[in-house]
Structure formats: C-alpha cells, structure tokens
Amino acid sequence: MERIPILKWGNFLLVIIQVDLHDRLALALRDDLAEQIQKTGARGVLIDISALQMIDSFMGRTLGDMAATAGLLDAETVLVGMQPEVAITIVELGLAIKGIRTALDVDKGMALLAKRLGSSSREKGRVPDRTEA
C-alpha cells in the first residue's frame, strides 16, 4: 500500500506530503507517525504541506489528530508551507486546526522546533520530571 515517507533528522521527524492526501493515506500517516515517534524518541515533527493544494475538513481533522497524538507522545508538531489559497479556504470552510503550530517554511519551522525543544529541556533540568515518577 502507498505510504508517505517519514524521515528522521536528528531529534526530528520530517514528513513531506507531495501527493494528494486521500483519506486512507492520511490515516496511515497518522498511525505511522505515532509509531515512528515512539520508535525513534523524536521530540519534534515537521510536516511540510507546501505541495498540498487543498485541505478539507477530514484532512484538517487528521492533521489535528496527528499533532494531538504527537503531543501525547511528548513531541511537538509544526505544520509548514501552507499555501495562501489553502489557508483562505479552510478559514472560510470554518475549519479550526487546533493545537498545531505553523510556520511559513521548513527553515522557520525547524527554528521554531529547536527553540521550543531548547527551552523545554532547560525546564526539565530544573524541575524533576513528574512523568517518570
């Protein structure tokens, strides 16, 4: 079955969506991503959607689910490269992609992730990690 590749880059996972994201593919990506986060211990996920020509409510919901799942697995998600016409359309559609950060391009997304992870690891140094108790 067709799959969207997930690349590991240091502490991050990189997903570049370059095909039309039909429903089953989107769900497979959601599951693969959770599995890969668990397997690699990645702290950040960067999803490049610059090639995606449209996002409808199902895709939007699935992207939101991916971010929520990644969050539960202690990884931050950044969505990068949304096309302006896609942004206009999803706002008009009434779709709110909640709990997901966005950045204009891959560079800015990487910088955002690095910054977030940098500050959270400092916090962890000061405060004992409760989840490990």
Added chain:
Amino acid sequence: MWTKAWPCLPRGWDRLPGRRAVSLTVRKHETLPVRTDQDVARVRRVVREWAKEFGFSLILQTKLVTAASEIARNTARYGREGKALLEAVDNAVRFGLRLIFTDTGPGLKDVQLAMQKGYSTNKGLGLGLPGSKRLVDEFWIESQAGQGTRVCMIMWK
C-alpha cells in the same frame, strides 16, 4: 433529464415571483463514480483540471475543489451508487462549473439540521455541508430519508 427539471437555482429562488427557473447551457459534461476514497481523490483531481482549464483563479479553484471533496466524501461514505456529474455551464451572462452529486443511499432525515454547523452522525466535525455551501456561489441540497441525496453546486467565474 432531471437536471432540467431540477436546476441548481440561485439562493432565494423560492422567493422570486413566479419562481422563474434559470436556463443554463451545458458546454461540456462528464460523469464520475463516487464510491471509494480513490473516487473522491479523482473527483478532486478532475474538478481541479476543469477549473484550471476554464481559467478560474487559484483561490476559486481551491474553494471549488475543497467543496467538491467535502460533498464527494459524504456521497462515497453514506450513499450507494454515488455519482458526480461535472458540467461547464453558462447562463448567457456568466460562465460557471456545476457539480451535481447524487446517490441512492439512506438520505438525510432532516436537511435543515444537516446544514447546521457542528451536526454530524459520524464523529465528524459537521463542517462539510455548511462549509461547502459557504465556499461556492450556489448550493442546493435535496434529500429524503430512504431516497438518496442530490447536492448541486455552481461556482461562477
């Protein structure tokens, strides 16, 4: 053909004196099956091609494809023998693309309710119908429990 008896009429048509129907000339048409995920993806692709071919702006293309995707998904998921009819139409003043989705599925019990934001029977967001309506110029839905659903939309250029 039923499309003549039931054209996609402009909003508020029922308040027009005499309920005048708008006559449209169909320049090109194509029917696609809408039964599976892949069919929905194909509807998206073909609608995009048509919108490009007829010179719609990128924003209008994206809006139409998104609306088509929402409705096609409903047709594939809930309907039986779902079909999408794509038509390039003009009404002597404007040129547009008309998409008509039909199925013989269980239909909607309450169309008014289904058009409300947040209504969903399947854990969805309930954005599909009201959201699609906002994205296109004209939107018409007709459904009866047990008799299937017809959704018609037009995007004018």
